[in-house]
Amino acid sequence: xxxxxxxxxxxxxxxxxxxxxxxxxxxxxxxxxxxxxxxxxxxxxxxxxxxxxxxxxxxxxxxxxxxxxxxxxxxxxxxxxxxxxxxxxxxxxxxxxxxxxxxxxxxxxxxxxxxxxxxxxxxxxxxxxxxxxxxxxxxxxxxxxxxxxxxxxxxxxxxxxxxxxxxxxxxxxxxxxxxxxxxxxxxxxxxxxxxxxxxxxxxxxxxxxxxxxxxxxxxxxxxxxxxxxxxxxxxxxxxxxxxxxxxxxxxxxxxxxxxxxxxxxxxxxxxxxxxxxxxxxxxxxxxxxxxxxxxxxxxxxxxxxxxxxxxxxxxxxxxxxxxxxxxxxxxxxxxxxxxxxxxxxxxxxxxxxxxxxxxxxxxxxxxxxxxxxxxxxxxxxxxxxxxxxxxxxxxxxxxxxxxxxxxxxxxxxxxxxxxxxxxxxxxxxxxxxxxxxxxxxxxxxxxxxxxxxxxxxxxxxxxxxxxxxxxxxxxxxxxxxxxx
Ligand code: BG6
Numbered sequence: 001x002x003x004x005x006x007x008x009x010x011x012x013x014x015x016x017x018x019x020x021x022x023x024x025x026x027x028x029x030x031x032x033x034x035x036x037x038x039x040x041x042x043x044x045x046x047x048x049x050x051x052x053x054x055x056x057x058x059x060x061x062x063x064x065x066x067x068x069x070x071x072x073x074x075x076x077x078x079x080x081x082x083x084x085x086x087x088x089x090x091x092x093x094x095x096x097x098x099x100x101x102x103x104x105x106x107x108x109x110x111x112x113x114x115x116x117x118x119x120x121x122x123x124x125x126x127x128x129x130x131x132x133x134x135x136x137x138x139x140x141x142x143x144x145x146x147x148x149x150x151x152x153x154x155x156x157x158x159x160x161x162x163x164x165x166x167x168x169x170x171x172x173x174x175x176x177x178x179x180x181x182x183x184x185x186x187x188x189x190x191x192x193x194x195x196x197x198x199x200x201x202x203x204x205x206x207x208x209x210x211x212x213x214x215x216x217x218x219x220x221x222x223x224x225x226x227x228x229x230x231x232x233x234x235x236x237x238x239x240x241x242x243x244x245x246x247x248x249x250x251x252x253x254x255x256x257x258x259x260x261x262x263x264x265x266x267x268x269x270x271x272x273x274x275x276x277x278x279x280x281x282x283x284x285x286x287x288x289x290x291x292x293x294x295x296x297x298x299x300x301x302x303x304x305x306x307x308x309x310x311x312x313x314x315x316x317x318x319x320x321x322x323x324x325x326x327x328x329x330x331x332x333x334x335x336x337x338x339x340x341x342x343x344x345x346x347x348x349x350x351x352x353x354x355x356x357x358x359x360x361x362x363x364x365x366x367x368x369x370x371x372x373x374x375x376x377x378x379x380x381x382x383x384x385x386x387x388x389x390x391x392x393x394x395x396x397x398x399x400x401x402x403x404x405x406x407x408x409x410x411x412x413x414x415x416x417x418x419x420x421x422x423x424x425x426x427x428x429x430x431x432x433x434x435x436x437x438x439x440x441x442x443x444x445x446x447x448x449x450x451x452x453x454x455x456x457x458x459x460x461x462x463x464x465x466x467x468x469x470x471x472x473x474x475x476x477x478x479x480x481x482x483x484x
Contacts, residue, residue, distance in 0.1 A: 012125035013044025025414035097141035164439040189250040190428040191413030198257040235303030268427035279437035289317035294456035295337040329476040337461040363481025375401040
C-alpha cells in the first residue's frame with residue numbers, strides 16, 4: 001500500500017552519506033508533503049552512543065543550511081526532527097536489531113497499524129562490507145510479522161563489490177535473504193532530471209528516430225568532470241578509483257540510455273531488459289583505447305598510500321557490436337581535480353556530404369545534453385551569418401532549463417529515488433543482471449590496474465587531464481567544434 005504506517009530506518013545515521021544525502025532528501029520530501037507526520041517515523045541507527053536529541057541537534061545543523069531553507073523553515077524543520085528517533089547498536093548484533101524492531105513496532109502500534117500492514121524501509125547508508133551482516137540482522141529481527149499488504153524494502157548504494165566475483169558474491173548473499181523486488185540498488189545518476197529525460201527525448205521525438213545510428217552519428221562522449229580532488233575522502237576513494245566510483249556506474253547508466261533499443265513499454269522490467277542487452281553487446285575494452293591519470297598532489301593526502309596506482313581520471317572507449325552502433329566509439333571520460341564541474345553527453349554527427357558552403361572547418365552538428373550544472377539541451381548547427389555576406393557560422397538551438405522552466409524546482413536525485421522506493425517503482429534502480437553485465441565489461445581492465453600493469457599518467461590539478469586523453473579523443477574521431 002502507499003498509505004499507512006511507514007518506518008524509514010537510516011542505518012549508518014551518523015555517517016557522511018546520511019548527513020549529506022539521505023536526511024536532506026527525507027527533509028525535502030517532508031516539506032513537500034510526501035511524508036505525512038501521522039504515518040511516518042524515521043529511525044537513525046548507528047554504533048555511536050547518542051540520544052535522540054543529540055542526533056536531532058546534529059541533523060538540525062546540517063539541514064538548516066540546506067538549499068531553499070529559510071528562517072521560516074525552522075518550524076517545519078523542528079516538526080520534521082520530532083519524527084526522528086535514534087537507536088544505537090552494532091551492525092552484527094542481534095541485541096541492537098531486536099531493540100530497533102521493538103522501537104519500530106511501538107511506533108506502528110501507536111499509529112494503530114494492523115500488524116503486518118505497515119511499511120518498513122531500510123536505507124543502508126553504510127559501507128558494502130557490512131551489507132551481508134546487516135541484511136541478515138534485518139531478516140532475522142526486523143521484518144514485518146505477517147503479510148497484510150505491508151512490505152520490507154532495503155536500499156543499498158554502490159560500490160556493489162570491487163569486481164565481477166565480489167559483486168556476484170554480494171548479490172548472492174543479499175539475494176538469499178531478500179527477493180529482487182525488495183532490493184533497491186541506488187545509482188543516483190538515475191534520479192537526475194536530464195538522465196530521466198533521455199528516454200523521452202529519444203523515443204518521443206520524430207527528429208531523432210532516423211538519425212540515431214551509425215549512418216549519422218560519428219561519436220558519442222559522456223563526460224564527468226569535477227573541479228575538486230578527493231577532499232577528505234582519499235582513504236575511501238583510493239580503494240576504488242574513478243572507474244569504480246563514477247564510470248562503471250554513473251556514466252554507464254547514461255551510456256545505456258543513449259545506446260539501448262526502444263523498450264516494449266516504459267515498465268521497469270522492459271527498460272531494464274533493453275539495458276542488459278546493450279551491455280551484453282559491448283566489446284572487450286582495448287588497452288590502446290584507455291588513458292588513465294592521477295592528479296599531482298593526490299598522494300599528499302595522508303590517507304592515500306605513497307605508492308598508490310589508483311586513477312583519479314580515465315578516458316575509456318566502449319564499442320558496441322550491433323546493427324545500430326558498429327564502428328561508433330562511445331567515449332566515457334571522468335576526472336577529479338579538473339578545470340570545471342560538469343557532466344554532459346555530446347552526440348557528434350558526421351560531416352555533411354558535399355559541403356558546398358565550405359563550412360566543414362567550423363565543426364559538426366552536435367546534440368548536447370548537459371546534466372549539470374545548469375541543465376540544458378542544445379543542438380549545435382550551422383546557420384547563415386546574419387548580414388549581406390553568404391557566410392556561415394555555428395549557432396545553437398538552446399533549451400536551457402533555467403530560462404525555459406523559470407520557477408520550477410528540479411528535485412534532487414535522492415529525493416526522487418527515495419520516493420520511488422516508497423512507491424515501489426524500480427525503474428530507476430539497478431537490477432542484479434544489469435550489475436553483473438556492468439562488472440563484466442570493466443573487470444579485466446580493473447584487474448590490470450590493481451596488478452600495476454596499467455598505470456595512471458600524472459596530470460596537473462585544475463587542467464584538462466593528461467594530454468594523451470585528448471589524443472585518444474581525436475583518434476576516436478571527435479572533432480573540436482566552435483561554440484559551446
Ligand atoms: C558519487 C561519487 O557517487 O558521485 C563521488 O562517489 C562524486 O566521488 C559524486 O563526487 C558526484 O555526484 P554529483 O551528483 O555531484 O555529480
